[in-house]
Amino acid sequence: MDALDTMGRHVIAELWDCDPALLNDIEQVEKIMVNAAIESGAEVREVVFHKFTPLGVSGVVVISESHLTIHSFPEHKYASIDVYTCGDRIDPKVASEYIARGLRAKKQETVQFARGMGKLKVEEQSVEAPAEESVRS
Amino acid sequence: MDALDTMGRHVIAELWDCDPALLNDIEQVEKIMVNAAIESGAEVREVVFHKFTPLGVSGVVVISESHLTIHSFPEHKYASIDVYTCGDRIDPKVASEYIARGLRAKKQETVQFARGMGKLKVEEQSVEAPAEESVRS
Numbered sequence: 363m364d365a366l367d368t369m370g371r372h373v374i375a376e377l378w379d380c381d382p383a384l385l386n387d388i389e390q391v392e393k394i395m396v397n398a399a400i401e402s403g404a405e406v407r408e409v410v411f412h413k414f415t416p417l418g419v420s421g422v423v424v425i426s427e428s429h430l431t432i433h434s435f436p437e438h439k440y441a442s443i444d445v446y447t448c449g450d451r452i453d454p455k456v457a458s459e460y461i462a463r464g465l466r467a468k469k470q471e472t473v474q475f476a477r478g479m480g481k482l483k484v485e486e487q488s489v490e491a492p493a494e495e496s497v498r499s
Numbered sequence: 500m501d502a503l504d505t506m507g508r509h510v511i512a513e514l515w516d517c518d519p520a521l522l523n524d525i526e527q528v529e530k531i532m533v534n535a536a537i538e539s540g541a542e543v544r545e546v547v548f549h550k551f552t553p554l555g556v557s558g559v560v561v562i563s564e565s566h567l568t569i570h571s572f573p574e575h576k577y578a579s580i581d582v583y584t585c586g587d588r589i590d591p592k593v594a595s596e597y598i599a600r601g602l603r604a605k606k607q608e609t610v611q612f613a614r615g616m617g618k619l620k621v622e623e624q625s626v627e628a629p630a631e632e633s634v635r636s
Contacts, residue, residue, distance in 0.1 A: 367572065367574070367575060368572050368575050368577050368579075370570075370579065372511070374509070374612065374614075374619065376614060376615065376619055407549050407557070408547045408549055408559075410545045410547050410559065410561060412544050412545055412561055414563075420544070420561055420565065420566065421561075422545075422547065422559045422561060422566060422568075424547060424549055424557055424558075424559060426551075428557065428570050428579075429557070429559060429568055429570075431559070431566055431568070431583075433507075433565050433566075433583075433585065435504065435505050435615070437504070438504060438505050440505050440615060442505075442507065442565075442583075442614055442615055444581070444583075446568075446570075446579075446581075448570065471618070471619050472619075473612075473619050475511065475610075477511075477513060477579055478513065478572070478577060478579055481608070482511065482513055482608050482609075482610055482624070487619070
């Protein structure tokens, strides 16, 4: 088998000290997630978001290259996100950083996995404050 | 903050040597994923599956407790799955094992993460052959 066919990179990110109003705004969260996918160069296939009562949003953006997901906890200023991209054309960190900036996370912890290559391995692990940059609005 | 509010467990599983016909059958894949969620005791909120041409299925089951995802590569008998469940009521391994059996995986590699608890940490990592058991059909 050609490992390139199944290879992927999966970023798991824990975003802390986000803007709680944003985290509870399903339209904003969906926009940030979809734009993150586009920004990374992914092709968006399906978009599904769900608002919980009273607080929190869960959502998924299915892309040709795999998926982006989010689960937000406004009351804890926390969002749990995943960006998984198959192939080597797209860098999932571009999308995860975009989301972190969009949600105004003051702290993030990320782990990046190599997938589809045989042994599951952590490629990268970091705890950092995302750069304060503008996001598409 | 009460860490119990944000805690979750996330299983990343790489399923190898699956049944390639099943991996390419969107209805079967969707049924296995939804039943895996139900079997684990999760509450299904949204279901989105996408068939790629000529091969492969991507899909997501959004549950009240987070999500299950799959990306299948029938030509490589490989499926890449995630089961993420918030709270401590549901064991994501129940769902991931159900999916592995359902897709007739002969080999699987899994990593389980604790999420929403501060430091991201691997709770468990294993490479194994799933038990041959019947699944809901």
